[in-house]
Amino acid sequence: MNTKEYKLPKGFLASGMHCGVKKKRKDLALFFSEKPGKVVAFFTKNKVKAAPVIVGQALLEKNNCFKAILVNSGNANCMTGKRGIKDTLAMAGAAAALLNVKEEEILVSSTGIIGKFMSMKPIMKGLPELVKGLSQEGLLDACDGIMTTDRFRKISSRVFLIGGKEVTLTGVAKGAGMIKPDMATMLCYIFTDANISHKAMVRALTQSAEMTFNAMTVDGDMSTNDTLALMANGLAENSLINEKGRSFSIFKENLQAVCRELAEMIVRDGEGATKFIDIRVRGAKSKADAKKAAQGIANSLLVKCAILGGDPNWGRIASSVGASGATVDPVRLEVILDGEVFLRNGKVISALARKSSPVFKGKNVLIEVDLHLGKGEAVALSCDISKKYIALNSYYTT
Amino acid sequence: MNTKEYKLPKGFLASGMHCGVKKKRKDLALFFSEKPGKVVAFFTKNKVKAAPVIVGQALLEKNNCFKAILVNSGNANCMTGKRGIKDTLAMAGAAAALLNVKEEEILVSSTGIIGKFMSMKPIMKGLPELVKGLSQEGLLDACDGIMTTDRFRKISSRVFLIGGKEVTLTGVAKGAGMIKPDMATMLCYIFTDANISHKAMVRALTQSAEMTFNAMTVDGDMSTNDTLALMANGLAENSLINEKGRSFSIFKENLQAVCRELAEMIVRDGEGATKFIDIRVRGAKSKADAKKAAQGIANSLLVKCAILGGDPNWGRIASSVGASGATVDPVRLEVILDGEVFLRNGKVISALARKSSPVFKGKNVLIEVDLHLGKGEAVALSCDISKKYIALNSYYTT
Numbered sequence: 001m002n003t004k005e006y007k008l009p010k011g012f013l014a015s016g017m018h019c020g021v022k023k024k025r026k027d028l029a030l031f032f033s034e035k036p037g038k039v040v041a042f043f044t045k046n047k048v049k050a051a052p053v054i055v056g057q058a059l060l061e062k063n064n065c066f067k068a069i070l071v072n073s074g075n076a077n078c079m080t081g082k083r084g085i086k087d088t089l090a091m092a093g094a095a096a097a098l099l100n101v102k103e104e105e106i107l108v109s110s111t112g113i114i115g116k117f118m119s120m121k122p123i124m125k126g127l128p129e130l131v132k133g134l135s136q137e138g139l140l141d142a143c144d145g146i147m148t149t150d151r152f153r154k155i156s157s158r159v160f161l162i163g164g165k166e167v168t169l170t171g172v173a174k175g176a177g178m179i180k181p182d183m184a185t186m187l188c189y190i191f192t193d194a195n196i197s198h199k200a201m202v203r204a205l206t207q208s209a210e211m212t213f214n215a216m217t218v219d220g221d222m223s224t225n226d227t228l229a230l231m232a233n234g235l236a237e238n239s240l241i242n243e244k245g246r247s248f249s250i251f252k253e254n255l256q257a258v259c260r261e262l263a264e265m266i267v268r269d270g271e272g273a274t275k276f277i278d279i280r281v282r283g284a285k286s287k288a289d290a291k292k293a294a295q296g297i298a299n300s301l302l303v304k305c306a307i308l309g310g311d312p313n314w315g316r317i318a319s320s321v322g323a324s325g326a327t328v329d330p331v332r333l334e335v336i337l338d339g340e341v342f343l344r345n346g347k348v349i350s351a352l353a354r355k356s357s358p359v360f361k362g363k364n365v366l367i368e369v370d371l372h373l374g375k376g377e378a379v380a381l382s383c384d385i386s387k388k389y390i391a392l393n394s395y396y397t398t
Numbered sequence: 399m400n401t402k403e404y405k406l407p408k409g410f411l412a413s414g415m416h417c418g419v420k421k422k423r424k425d426l427a428l429f430f431s432e433k434p435g436k437v438v439a440f441f442t443k444n445k446v447k448a449a450p451v452i453v454g455q456a457l458l459e460k461n462n463c464f465k466a467i468l469v470n471s472g473n474a475n476c477m478t479g480k481r482g483i484k485d486t487l488a489m490a491g492a493a494a495a496l497l498n499v500k501e502e503e504i505l506v507s508s509t510g511i512i513g514k515f516m517s518m519k520p521i522m523k524g525l526p527e528l529v530k531g532l533s534q535e536g537l538l539d540a541c542d543g544i545m546t547t548d549r550f551r552k553i554s555s556r557v558f559l560i561g562g563k564e565v566t567l568t569g570v571a572k573g574a575g576m577i578k579p580d581m582a583t584m585l586c587y588i589f590t591d592a593n594i595s596h597k598a599m600v601r602a603l604t605q606s607a608e609m610t611f612n613a614m615t616v617d618g619d620m621s622t623n624d625t626l627a628l629m630a631n632g633l634a635e636n637s638l639i640n641e642k643g644r645s646f647s648i649f650k651e652n653l654q655a656v657c658r659e660l661a662e663m664i665v666r667d668g669e670g671a672t673k674f675i676d677i678r679v680r681g682a683k684s685k686a687d688a689k690k691a692a693q694g695i696a697n698s699l700l701v702k703c704a705i706l707g708g709d710p711n712w713g714r715i716a717s718s719v720g721a722s723g724a725t726v727d728p729v730r731l732e733v734i735l736d737g738e739v740f741l742r743n744g745k746v747i748s749a750l751a752r753k754s755s756p757v758f759k760g761k762n763v764l765i766e767v768d769l770h771l772g773k774g775e776a777v778a779l780s781c782d783i784s785k786k787y788i789a790l791n792s793y794y795t796t
Contacts, residue, residue: 048720048728079716079728081744114713115746224717301699302791309792315512318477319622322446330446330477346479348513387785393700394707 006155008139009168009193010235011035015133016141019126021074021112021119028123029145030130031069031189032099037233039066039107040201042209044226051077051084052108053225055092059104064198066231067105069189070095071146073174077110077118078224087118094124098131109187109227111148111174139172146174146187151269156261158254162247165238167194169254173262175269188213188228188262194251195234196241203243204252205230212259215294216267216381230255267381272388275307275360277381279367281321283334284376289326294380296324297367301385308384312350312359314342321369332372338365404555406537407566407591408633409433413531414539417524419472419510419517426521427543428528429467429587430497435631437464437505438599440607442624449475449482450506451623453490457502462596464629465503467587468493469544471572474583475508475516476622485516492522496529507625509546509572509583537570544572544585549667554659556652560645563636565592567652571660573667583623586611586660592649593632594639601641602650603628610657613692614665614779628653665779670786673705673758675779677765679719681732682774687724692778694722695765699783706782710748710757712740719767730770736763 008014011034021027041060043053070091077084092106099106110118133141143153154173159166175186196204205228213228241247268276279297284290297303300320306313314335322328335343338359342350350357365384406412409432419425439458441451468489475482490504497504508516531539541551552571557564573584594602603626611626639645666674677695682688695701698718704711712733720726733741736757740748748755763782 046717046720047724047726048716048731079713079741079744079746081729114717224720301787305788305791308788311792315477318446319444319512322444322622326445328445331479333446343477346477348477385788387788389699390703390706390783390785390788393703394709 006139006157006170007168008136008170009191009233011193011233012191013134013136014138014142015130015135016138016143016145017126017130017133019130020122021072025147026141026144027072027074028126028130029071029142030095030134031142031191032134033067033231033233035233035235036065036067036105037231038198038201039064039229039231040198040205041107041227041229042205044224046224048079048224050110050225051080051088052110053227055085055088056107056109056227059107063104065105066107067101068095068099069107069109069229069231071109071111071187072123073146073148074112075110075116075118076112076114076225078114080115080117083117087120090120091123094127095131098127107229109225111146111187111225114224139170143172146172148174150174152265154262154265154269156258158258160250160254162194162236162238162241162250165236167236167238167251168192169194169258171258171262173266175266186213186226186266190230190255190258192230192232193234193236194232194241195236195238196232196251197243200241200243200248200251201230201232204248204255207252208256208259211256211379212263215379216263263381267383270383271392272386273383274386275363275365275384277307277365277367277383279380279382281369281371282377283370283372283374284378285327285371285374287376287378290376290378292324292326293321293369293371294378296320296326297369298380298382304382304385307360307365308386310361312337312340312342312357317367317369318343326371327373328371329373334370334372336368404537404553404568405566406534406568407589407631409591409631410589411532411534412536412540413528413533414536414541414543415524415528415531417528418520419470423545424539424542425470425472426524426528427469427540428493428532429540429589430532431465431629431631433631433633434463434465434503435629436596436599437462437627437629438596438603439505439625439627440603442622444622446477446622448508448623449478449486450508451625453483453486454505454507454625457505461502463503464505465499466493466497467505467507467627467629469507469509469585470521471544471546472510473508473514473516474510474512474623476512478513478515481515485518488518489521492525493529496525505627507585507623509544509585509623512622537568541570544570546572546583547669548572550663552660552663552667554656556656558648558652560592560634560636560639560648563634565634565636565649566590567592567656569656569660571664573664584611584664585623586626588628588653588656590628590630591632591634592630592639593634593636594630594649595641598639598641598646598649599628599630602646602653605650606654606657609654609777610661613777614661661779665781668781669790670784671781672784673761673763673782675705675763675765675781677778677780679767679769680775681768681770681772682776683725683769683772685774685776688774688776690722691719691724691767691769692776694718694724695767696778696780702780702783705758705763706784708759710735710738710740710755715765715767716741724769725771726769727771732768732770734766
């Protein structure tokens with residue numbers, strides 16, 4: 001991995017450091033745009049929301065122009081009441097003063113343990129150094145600063161042309177299902193120098209998230225801090241991308257590719273995961289039905305276990321689809337595993353003996369289900385579950 | 399365990415044997431009522447239903463009077479198409495001929511592997527011996543005949559007075575979450591000699607199931623064969639129990655106790671389970687919300703792991719309630735673990751250090767959540783998850 005491969009878009013700087021919220025690893029990150037950037041952000045749907053999520057949502061209701069995103073890891077600042085809100089605002093205020101911008105131009109995120117007040121001292125002490133460290137090469141340090149239990153960095157970058165102008169999209173993410181007590185967050189920030197309307201950003205990010213971040217599952221648990229943000233500063237100087245047309249399509253396609261790559265990395269980094277599961281459902285009565293079926297398969301513990309064991313157990317897959325709430329006609333159901341048809345028209349097709357079958361033996365597994373009832377389609381990204389998941393989530397020390 | 403403790407109600411006989419669907423263990427069971435019994439049955443809501451479930455539902459739409467229930471284990475007769483239906487009817491027909499009753503007076507259940515045609519030969523060969531073996535003492539053999547991966551028998555019995563007459567309720571069940579490839583079924587049959595109207599039976603069983611079988615979860619997967627049946631032959635000769643009044647209350651209370659005991663046994667027998675989790679949610683905005691919250695806690699892998707590790711991790715519980723879809727106000731949320739308040743009005747109360755805390759260290763764990771938003775209440779029964787669950791469900795041989 002080198003910084004050249006993953007460059008920040010024009011006008012963006014980043015910085016990352018260890019300030020002392022965590023014992024040793026980097027725990028503070030800053031992303032800064034020289035020109036104010038339009039921001040679109042989606043937050044967790046969990047009713048229990050961390051303080052920075054509450055503050056961020058309120059800010060975005062009033063304004064969608066920001067200069068920087070400040071993130072700490074090691075503490076989620078969640079279930080911390082009024083003091084938590086005060087701490088988030090203090091972080092934004094201190095960073096704003098150092099950057100010489102307004103407090104409301106800083107978006108703050110936190111990830112880490114739930115139910116503990118923020119260690120404000122090390123953050124406040126570290127901020128001047130963090131701001132001083134801002135550079136185009138700071139991307140990797142910033143990426144390290146947002147990580148908690150991640151086993152590897154998650155960065156994805158695309159460079160493409162819009163009307164002859166070079167546009168860059170670069171995203172960083174953290175998340176690996178849930179490891180260690182209360183650690184439970186997916187954070188993703190995508191930066192672009194594209195000149196794009198706010199409406200077009202909302203549309204592109206909504207559609208991209210649908211097929212990627214909203215389709216992935218590691219253990220079915222939803223975090224209190226999940227945040228996905230897209231920031232665009234327009235410095236590529238392309239003619240404005242609106243909600244329609246060819247330039248929108250190009251932008252969305254690249255945004256979706258970045259989201260997909262980051263989502264895949266998060267799933268692959270799932271705790272104790274050994275295999276990546278690509279789930280594609282088609283032929284459902286409706287899109288909502290397709291989603292139910294895909295999520296039903298993705299979240300089935302029995303399916304995850306079968307894949308860990310390398311068993312093309314189509315019965316468990318059919319059963320999880322049947323239990324998903326989607327309309328299913330067992331007589332029309334088709335199940336294809338790693339390209340091999342196992343069930344068609346409700347009849348068993350493949351005579352492959354389970355033990356000797358090559359199906360589900362690789363690191364990447366493909367489950368295709370056709371309900372043959374309509375045109376609804378959906379995808380889901382999942383991973384298997386191993387004994388390591390149980391160990392990581394139960395026998396931790398606190 | 400002795401047969402005296404668990405006697406069948408008046409007029410009921412039972413029998414169990416090994417016929418050869420399975421290699422060694424008993425695989426065939428018959429329950430017979432000398433006088434035709436009224437039957438109320440609830441079946442799986444999975445859209446993929448086994449042949450005996452399809453046949454049973456059709457029978458019960460036309461008629462609710464039965465003479466016998468025939469059950470095989472070792473094969474679920476599911477995803478077996480028309481041939482599966484024919485096999486179920488052939489089983490009922492053969493048993494009916496031997497018992498000298500009509501085919502439509504026999505309810506058939508199957509449990510075991512999915513997607514394999516029934517081994518009809520051993521069943522047909524075994525049936526005469528099974529019928530010959532019918533006796534009041536046959537209860538334990540019959541109970542063994544319906545078991546698959548169960549580690550222990552599940553029987554519950556109650557004797558009580560209604561209008562001076564002795565009434566007996568005896569139930570048997572099988573189920574242990576899901577072990578082994580495709581084994582995935584909860585079966586429960588409850589027999590009573592009570593004289594009770596069909597409407598009263600429906601009402602009592604609906605209300606009892608709500609708080610027991612419908613509240614339990616082992617791994618969130620729903621089987622293709624789940625069946626709960628109540629059969630009443632009236633031989634206690636009490637004056638008819640209708641939908642209301644004191645005798646209905648007594649009957650329902652006892653039925654619910656039998657259901658609760660059986661449901662607890664099934665959860666305790668969850669694959670690799672080491673602890674039983676009793677979940678009680680109150681103060682929800684509605685009953686539906688309370689149920690969502692209770693199920694959200696019950697199905698959270700992170701909560702299950704924390705309990706395995708003996709960690710009173712209230713953060714995970716609060717987060718799972720927040721993610722459940724129920725209306726939650728974090729500032730009002732109260733979390734009580736094994737009687738110890740950990741969170742009240744959104745503030746951390748207990749200063750118990752996790753490691754040294756006695757909370758969540760026993761075999762029975764109690765989670766109470768009060769949302770302080772209304773009067774909605776619900777319960778859920780769950781168990782923890784251990785590495786053994788993963789091992790049992792992945793590294794099986796087929």
